[in-house]
Amino acid sequence: MSFSKEEIAQRIAKEIKDGYYVNLGIGIPTLVANYIPKDINIVLQSENGLLGMGPFPFEGEEDADLINAGKQTITTLPGSSIFDSAMSFGMIRAQKVDLTILGAMEVSENGDIANWKIPGKMVKGMGGAMDLVASAKNIIVAMQHVNKAGESKLLPKCTLPLTGVKCIKKIVTELAVMDVLPEGGFKLLERAPGVSVDFIKQSTLGRLLIEGDIPEMKLN
Amino acid sequence: MINKVVSGAEEAIRDIPDGATLMLGGFGLCGIPENCINALVDKQIKDLTCISNNAGVDDFGIGLMLKQRQVKKMISSYVGENAEFERQLLSGELEVDLIPQGTLATRCLAAGYGMPAIFTPAGVGTEVAEGKEIRNFDGKDYLMEYAFDADFALVKAWKGDTAGNLIFRSTSRNFNPVMAMAGKITIAEVEELVEAGELDPDYIHTPGIYVHRIFQGKDYEKRIEQRTVRKVH
Numbered sequence: 001m002s003f004s005k006e007e008i009a010q011r012i013a014k015e016i017k018d019g020y021y022v023n024l025g026i027g028i029p030t031l032v033a034n035y036i037p038k039d040i041n042i043v044l045q046s047e048n049g050l051l052g053m054g055p056f057p058f059e060g061e062e063d064a065d066l067i068n069a070g071k072q073t074i075t076t077l078p079g080s081s082i083f084d085s086a087m088s089f090g091m092i093r094a095q096k097v098d099l100t101i102l103g104a105m106e107v108s109e110n111g112d113i114a115n116w117k118i119p120g121k122m123v124k125g126m127g128g129a130m131d132l133v134a135s136a137k138n139i140i141v142a143m144q145h146v147n148k149a150g151e152s153k154l155l156p157k158c159t160l161p162l163t164g165v166k167c168i169k170k171i172v173t174e175l176a177v178m179d180v181l182p183e184g185g186f187k188l189l190e191r192a193p194g195v196s197v198d199f200i201k202q203s204t205l206g207r208l209l210i211e212g213d214i215p216e217m218k219l220n
Numbered sequence: 221m222i223n224k225v226v227s228g229a230e231e232a233i234r235d236i237p238d239g240a241t242l243m244l245g246g247f248g249l250c251g252i253p254e255n256c257i258n259a260l261v262d263k264q265i266k267d268l269t270c271i272s273n274n275a276g277v278d279d280f281g282i283g284l285m286l287k288q289r290q291v292k293k294m295i296s297s298y299v300g301e302n303a304e305f306e307r308q309l310l311s312g313e314l315e316v317d318l319i320p321q322g323t324l325a326t327r328c329l330a331a332g333y334g335m336p337a338i339f340t341p342a343g344v345g346t347e348v349a350e351g352k353e354i355r356n357f358d359g360k361d362y363l364m365e366y367a368f369d370a371d372f373a374l375v376k377a378w379k380g381d382t383a384g385n386l387i388f389r390s391t392s393r394n395f396n397p398v399m400a401m402a403g404k405i406t407i408a409e410v411e412e413l414v415e416a417g418e419l420d421p422d423y424i425h426t427p428g429i430y431v432h433r434i435f436q437g438k439d440y441e442k443r444i445e446q447r448t449v450r451k452v453h
Contacts, residue, residue, distance in 0.1 A: 046391070047321065047322075048247040048248075048250070048394050049247075049391050049393055049394050056449050056450040057449055057450070059449045061449075062444060063390065064249075064392075064443070065250060065251065065378075065389050065392040065442070066391050067248065067250050067391055067445070067446070068391075069247075071248040071249075071250070071446045072447075072448035073444060073446070074448075076390075082391060082393055084393050084394065084396070084397040084398055084425075085273070085394050085395045085398060086326055086328065086397075086398045088325070089321065089325050090326075092322065093322065093341070093342075122309075122310070124298055124299055125296060125297050125298035125299050126297060126319075126320055126321075126348075127320075128297070128320065128321040130320035130322075130323075130343050130348060131320045131321060131323065131340070134340070134342045135342070161346065161347055162345060162347075163346060164346065165345035
């Protein structure tokens, strides 16, 4: 059984350590916030200028001046701080943010990522994605292993315009957890329950490195 | 002291000519200079180059200026929420320069800090790097990006005083302080304008030296783009 989006988020949440400052992208990464273990404290950074992003407000308590980078109404928490956009990207560039989790259209075996532009389609822009991938010390990609057309999104080389080069360290999909090795290649670490190594191999166009028995992903 | 206080948006934008380069503060619709945008729409100033993180929505914010074809070029990081924008872009009527959000903010900062350029890793190895100078520091490549050169910066603050000092509220701060520093002429609209001396100097976000004109705004709509709430359990 391949994982749902929620289960991908749940698996990624296990990578987060106590005290981390974390930036979550839009899509599956946003769901990660729902699965942070109760016994750890982390601080979510929203690149429009907030550290300590809290949950959505209750109805009637929405504040037009308080939004996240997805433009959703949110709340602050005890210990939150507000700053301008230059400082926000300053702390990202200076690697003060411990972990960045974001989605992708394609990742290559040398850690390149493409997630902002499909030639011929309306281009919305890169937002903060290029700044994040260029500077973050630790980036996990949360995405589907194959696209809607059934084609692998883990490639020898990205075909879409790049967002950043040699920057992705780890990928979690509905099928597998993989490290991107510094020398190149996707190293298979875990597989979704019931998903065979062969199936993951068939779904991965880039070089997949398999050593020994590959355990099933555990969510707890 | 020179009087910085003007009667309203109409007076504040009085000398913005066709073809001017403007910075507009805000992130999405949060913290945008609503009054100044409405005045630019009323006056139908044309051929504008707008530096702004986003381009509003069809019927609010910069979208109102796009609808009247007042914008020649947008310099933004993300422009997804506007059908008229898309139409003009695809038909070639509108020029668009998409740049990384941190690069956008830091090019404003550089202008306000009197630095001609910055070095950032954002965009290295991508099409953003095309034609740009690359420098290697400690084994890592950086792009040289120039400070912005804007004729006017239009910003929105929560409180301001007659000396031009500004205080922003919550995440409506976003690009406003760095754009306020970057404009050759900076126009600030505020929700509450008070006399100099009424704001605590320790709590000023933007010192008045950066602000040339200030006025008390009115009729703020403060539209929410993605109203999201949680269920009461």
